[in-house]
Amino acid sequence: xxxxxxxxxxxxxxxxxxxxxxxxxxxxxxxxxxxxxxxxxxxxxxxxxxxxxxxxxxxxxxxxxxxxxxxxxxxxxxxxxxxxxxxxxxxxxxxxxxxxxxxxxxxxxxxxxxxxxxxxxxxxxxxxxxxxxxxxxxxxxxxxxxxxxxxxxxxxxxxxxxxxxxxxxxxxxxxxxxxxxxxxxxxxxxxxxxxxxxxxxxxxxxxxxxxxxxxxxxxxxxxxxxxxxxxxxxxxxxxxxxxxxxxxxxxxxxxxxxxxxxxxxxxxxxxxxxxxxxxxxxxxxxxxxxxxxxxxxxxxxxxxxxxxxxxxx
Amino acid sequence: xxxxxxxxxxxxxxxxxxxxxxxxxxxxxxxxxxxxxxxxxxxxxxxxxxxxxxxxxxxxxxxxxxxxxxxxxxxxxxxxxxxxxxxxxxxxxxxxxxxxxxxxxxxxxxxxxxxxxxxxxxxxxxxxxxxxxxxxxxxxxxxxxxxxxxxxxxxxxxxxxxxxxxxxxxxxxxxxxxxxxxxxxxxxxxxxxxxxxxxxxxxxxxxxxxxxxxxxxxxxxxxxxxxxxxxxxxxxxxxxxxxxxxxxxxxxxxxxxxxxxxxxxxxxxxxxxxxxxxxxxxxxxxxxxxxxxxxxxxxxxxxxxxxxxxxxxxxxxxxxxxxxxxxxxxxxxxxxxxxxxxxxxxxxxxxxxxxxxxxxxxxxxxxxxxxxxxxxxxxxxxxxxxxxxxxxxxxxxxxxxxxxxxxxxxxxxxxxxxxxxx
Numbered sequence: 001x002x003x004x005x006x007x008x009x010x011x012x013x014x015x016x017x018x019x020x021x022x023x024x025x026x027x028x029x030x031x032x033x034x035x036x037x038x039x040x041x042x043x044x045x046x047x048x049x050x051x052x053x054x055x056x057x058x059x060x061x062x063x064x065x066x067x068x069x070x071x072x073x074x075x076x077x078x079x080x081x082x083x084x085x086x087x088x089x090x091x092x093x094x095x096x097x098x099x100x101x102x103x104x105x106x107x108x109x110x111x112x113x114x115x116x117x118x119x120x121x122x123x124x125x126x127x128x129x130x131x132x133x134x135x136x137x138x139x140x141x142x143x144x145x146x147x148x149x150x151x152x153x154x155x156x157x158x159x160x161x162x163x164x165x166x167x168x169x170x171x172x173x174x175x176x177x178x179x180x181x182x183x184x185x186x187x188x189x190x191x192x193x194x195x196x197x198x199x200x201x202x203x204x205x206x207x208x209x210x211x212x213x214x215x216x217x218x219x220x221x222x223x224x225x226x227x228x229x230x231x232x233x234x235x236x237x238x239x240x241x242x243x244x245x246x247x248x249x250x251x252x253x254x255x256x257x258x259x260x261x262x263x264x265x266x267x268x269x270x271x272x273x274x275x276x277x278x279x280x281x282x283x284x285x286x287x288x289x290x291x292x293x294x295x296x297x298x299x300x301x302x303x304x305x306x307x308x309x310x311x312x313x
Numbered sequence: 314x315x316x317x318x319x320x321x322x323x324x325x326x327x328x329x330x331x332x333x334x335x336x337x338x339x340x341x342x343x344x345x346x347x348x349x350x351x352x353x354x355x356x357x358x359x360x361x362x363x364x365x366x367x368x369x370x371x372x373x374x375x376x377x378x379x380x381x382x383x384x385x386x387x388x389x390x391x392x393x394x395x396x397x398x399x400x401x402x403x404x405x406x407x408x409x410x411x412x413x414x415x416x417x418x419x420x421x422x423x424x425x426x427x428x429x430x431x432x433x434x435x436x437x438x439x440x441x442x443x444x445x446x447x448x449x450x451x452x453x454x455x456x457x458x459x460x461x462x463x464x465x466x467x468x469x470x471x472x473x474x475x476x477x478x479x480x481x482x483x484x485x486x487x488x489x490x491x492x493x494x495x496x497x498x499x500x501x502x503x504x505x506x507x508x509x510x511x512x513x514x515x516x517x518x519x520x521x522x523x524x525x526x527x528x529x530x531x532x533x534x535x536x537x538x539x540x541x542x543x544x545x546x547x548x549x550x551x552x553x554x555x556x557x558x559x560x561x562x563x564x565x566x567x568x569x570x571x572x573x574x575x576x577x578x579x580x581x582x583x584x585x586x587x588x589x590x591x592x593x594x595x596x597x598x599x600x601x602x603x604x605x606x607x608x609x610x611x612x613x614x615x616x617x618x619x620x621x622x623x624x625x626x627x628x629x630x631x632x633x634x635x636x637x638x639x640x641x642x643x644x645x646x647x648x649x650x651x652x653x654x655x656x657x658x659x660x661x662x663x664x665x666x667x668x669x670x671x672x673x674x675x676x677x678x679x680x681x682x683x684x685x686x687x688x689x690x691x692x693x694x695x696x697x698x699x700x701x702x703x704x705x706x707x708x709x710x711x712x713x714x715x716x717x718x719x720x721x722x723x724x725x726x727x728x729x730x731x732x733x734x735x
Contacts, residue, residue: 029426035426035429081605081609085608085609090426092608092612094429096605098562099562100601102601103598103602105601106595110595110656219554226430230430294437294438295438298434298435305422
């Protein structure tokens with residue numbers, strides 16, 4: 001029972017963090033058709049900006065500055081790079097962001113070294129929110145979850161209840177018509193890209209203080225974020241939320257379970273044979289926890305290629 | 314033209330054949346790696362450039378080919394059966410093809426970004442599985458083996474491995490080139506350009522795409538096997554997304570639209586990596602910058618640039634281009650020198666050794682040496698060098714672009730129109 005509750009809580013918080021990063025990615029894709037490879041690197045940049053601010057001007061200014069600076073970088077990338085290669089097709093846009101990821105990672109390594117930095121939350125936020133089954137549950141995890149929840153509500157309201165939201169959604173659907181109606185499409189694109197990047201930067205600044213901040217954090221996160229957006233349906237914010245929670249729970253549960261395929265065979269009496277066969281049949285679920293999201297993504301892509309909430313292929 | 318091309322190929326082969334006489338083992342190894350990455354890029358281009366399938370997980374088949382070769386060599390070593398070492402790449406080819414068929418069948422049901430995502434997921438699946446699957450992939454340390462002697466050749470010498478690699482790379486390249494001339498090869502181009510139309514013509518596009526993808530994986534497997542033979546080991550990092558990324562970068566720097574471009578890109582980038590990784594720790598930064606610049610300014614890659622020149626420039630037109638290109642070169646070198654100065658001096662100033670030195674000197678400025686010169690980090694003279702270089706480069710750039718553009722018009726103007734315009 002303890003395992004169940006704690007795993008669920010951890011899974012939900014991890015899932016919400018995933019959502020914070022992937023929300024921007026899915027918005028950008030839905031709008032511009034660009035799969036921004038460097039998105040997880042924006043997240044890492046946010047964490048490092050947060051770290052630098054904590055060292056110099058404090059934690060909260062960092063939380064505010066990180067999304068602003070990363071968003072500004074997003075504007076630059078969209079205006080001066082992506083727009084230039086747009087005419088060569090989506091492959092070139094994707095590959096450009098790919099090279100950008102390299103540059104961001106190496107510049108960070110240049111200034112902060114190859115090893116993790118100690119980015120810490122302020123000490124007054126370091127306390128247990130509550131105690132369940134003798135486990136002190138850190139308040140900061142709830143804080144991460146809360147910020148992500150606020151972002152979801154904010155994004156949802158912005159997209160469904162405001163004029164800006166209506167234009168953005170229309171531009172996703174029929175860009176040329178929106179342009180013909182007198183809206184400045186390039187500016188809308190730039191805004192969406194900047195907003196997506198800013199969300200990733202905010203997520204980095206918030207989560208970096210709890211999870212390790214190191215030059216590897218983007219690589220670890222990058223592919224996972226893709227899995228979330230694909231599973232949720234490229235372009236769908238609700239889908240991204242559901243997929244993030246699913247994957248967060250999936251990982252946090254599979255880490256603690258020692259099931260193997262051989263146990264499955266054991267039910268029908270083939271257990272000893274499967275144990276003797278070894279190989280893939282005796283791999284513990286906990287050791288292959290990292291493979292689970294990819295299995296899930298493959299399954300979704302083959303069964304429902306548009307993703308859980310997506311509406312196109 | 315074709316005769317000239319054959320002559321060039323023959324000369325190149327001749328040069329490659331006599332290289333081991335002149336080169337040391339270390340350099341020979343570098344060339345072996347270059348040839349292998351060139352083959353990898355060519356195989357990747359079969360799926361990407363010709364059939365338009367941007368695979369983000371080609372390292373999967375590269376790694377599988379390597380592991381297949383290592384296992385085959387281990388079986389031979391253990392005496393389970395005898396199999397001549399020179400034919401080991403066939404094992405890589407077989408495994409690459411089989412997995413290409415299997416994975417490709419799933420992946421090619423989707424196209425565009427979804428195809429890329431499926432291939433990425435499949436490769437990541439292998440990458441995360443391999444370190445935990447000890448019996449097959451040897452865990453995190455991987456498995457190693459020894460090249461057996463066969464056909465009277467010991468394969469202990471670097472030169473033996475070199476000739477083995479050269480033979481297979483040449484054979485595979487010829488096969489890949491010949492494939493573009495087959496009906497299936499032409500179909501690949503049609504699939505890239507308009508899959509709908511191909512389907513309306515009555516082709517089973519899913520089967521065709523699977524087959525083309527599997528063939529690409531076959532040659533990728535050969536490249537992986539050659540790598541395993543050269544290093545006598547295979548490790549789960551062969552599946553990493555970095556390996557997949559490298560081949561994509563190299564292919565696009567070389568130019569995915571041409572046949573030999575990717576090989577050129579892969580060979581030169583492998584060489585670039587080998588040289589710069591010895592010189593500086595931020596070589597990946599330079600590689601990233603190079604890639605972004607190529608994407609922004611030379612979207613067709615090196616190969617595309619060469620093809621453009623050989624197609625468009627009229628006879629004697631190169632004369633007009635020499636000076637503008639020199640100007641561009643100077644501009645580029647100025648900018649490059651500025652960037653390198655900034656990056657490397659930042660690197661030195663932020664290194665632990667330098668920080669310790671400033672602390673022990675009690676806050677006084679400690680000069681840092683760089684390119685055999687001492688610089689004072691607190692002096693404005695030091696920083697005016699890179700800024701001056703960058704400003705000079707930036708000032709020259711518009712002029713260089715204008716002059717080059719005019720010269721390009723001049724060099725191509727009266728050339729007979731061939732196909733589309735630039």
